[in-house]
Amino acid sequence: xxxxxxxxxxxxxxxxxxxxxxxxxxxxxxxxxxxxxxxxxxxxxxxxxxxxxxxxxxxxxxxxxxxxxxxxxxxxxxxxxxxxxxxxxxxxxxxxxxxxxxxxxxxxxxxxxxxxxxxxxxxxxxxxxxxxxxxxxxxxxxxxxxxxxxxxxxxxxxxxxxxxxxxxxxxxxxxxxxxxxxxxxxxxxxxxxxxxxxxxxxxxxxxxxxxxxxxxxxxxxxxxxxxxxxxxxxxxxxxxxxxxxxxxxxxxxx
Ligand SMILES: CC[C@@H](C(=O)O)C(=O)SCCNC(=O)CCNC(=O)[C@H](O)C(C)(C)COP(=O)(O)OP(=O)(O)OC[C@H]1O[C@@H](n2cnc3c(N)ncnc32)[C@H](O)[C@@H]1OP(=O)(O)O
Numbered sequence: 116x117x118x119x120x121x122x123x124x125x126x127x128x129x130x131x132x133x134x135x136x137x138x139x140x141x142x143x144x145x146x147x148x149x150x151x152x153x154x155x156x157x158x159x160x161x162x163x164x165x166x167x168x169x170x171x172x173x174x175x176x177x178x179x180x181x182x183x184x185x186x187x188x189x190x191x192x193x194x195x196x197x198x199x200x201x202x203x204x205x206x207x208x209x210x211x212x213x214x215x216x217x218x219x220x221x222x223x224x225x226x227x228x229x230x231x232x233x234x235x236x237x238x239x240x241x242x243x244x245x246x247x248x249x250x251x252x253x254x255x256x257x258x259x260x261x262x263x264x265x266x267x268x269x270x271x272x273x274x275x276x277x278x279x280x281x282x283x284x285x286x287x288x289x290x291x292x293x294x295x296x297x298x299x300x301x302x303x304x305x306x307x308x309x310x311x312x313x314x315x316x317x318x319x320x321x322x323x324x325x326x327x328x329x330x331x332x333x334x335x336x337x338x339x340x341x342x343x344x345x346x347x348x349x350x351x352x353x354x355x356x357x358x359x360x361x362x363x364x365x366x367x368x369x
Pocket of ligand 1 (some may be wrong): 230
């Protein structure tokens with residue numbers, strides 16, 4: 116079985132997790148979910164890891180969301196709910212991860228890929244990268260709880276616009292929305308400076324600030340809101356409009 120996650124530990128104190136399915140634009144399948152769940156659990160208790168960086172293998176994609184070919188067999192609301200809530204739990208674990216997390220958008224981030232980026236504390240994007248909460252074009256909504264997190268992270272009006280228009284935006288535009296924290300110019304390691312500014316501090320400092328943020332979210336019932344969001348998506352998943360949209364995507368080149 117191919118390794119769908121590559122995990123690298125850097126002596127400076129970060130762990131880099133690369134989604135490694137470039138031929139599918141790093142889409143999330145069940146294997147990737149299981150590997151991500153395991154690595155998050157290990158990293159949380161690893162004292163050598165002060166922060167996490169999530170990125171995509173290759174230069175084309177960060178992550179294209181759920182693997183539409185693998186999940187197309189899920190037909191009913193309950194079948195969809197089982198898959199969506201499996202990844203929803205992992206997304207929640209990532210959001211409340213006890214150390215800072217950063218999504219390094221090396222390429223396209225669409226659908227659930229944008230939800231994963233949202234669950235991270237920071238989003239740095241290579242100049243020109245395209246991203247979008249495109250779920251609306253598939254007749255569904257965010258299925259892993261990412262909209263509830265987005266509403267916590269950028270102004271509500273801007274979050275709603277990104278979700279409702281379901282369009283692909285350039286990273287530069289997403290920066291104006293507050294979704295992207297920094298644009299990384301081509302062929303530079305502009306992300307390292309951002310990371311080193313954090314890593315210079317003791318783990319205890321990093322974790323204490325993250326704890327404050329997580330407490331705020333837990334007090335406001337973020338988990339329940341994410342679960343309700345997942346249920347809404349599962350209902351839409353079972354509609355003809357969604358199944359037809361996925362058929363169109365999967366058959367577009369045949
Ligand atoms: C299930 C949860 C739900 C959620 O909660 O949000 C979702 O995530 S729904 C999925 C939403 N994602 C999409 O709709 C993305 C679809 N993909 C694209 O729009 C584009 O592929 C891209 C990501 C913008 C990249 O474009 P490009 O670089 O031009 O590549 P191709 O389109 O030619 O794709 C190459 C190859 O990869 C396959 N692919 C891409 N994304 C997925 C995917 N999400 N699931 C399965 N397969 C995917 C694509 O079909 C091509 O395959 P081949 O034709 O066999 O080469």
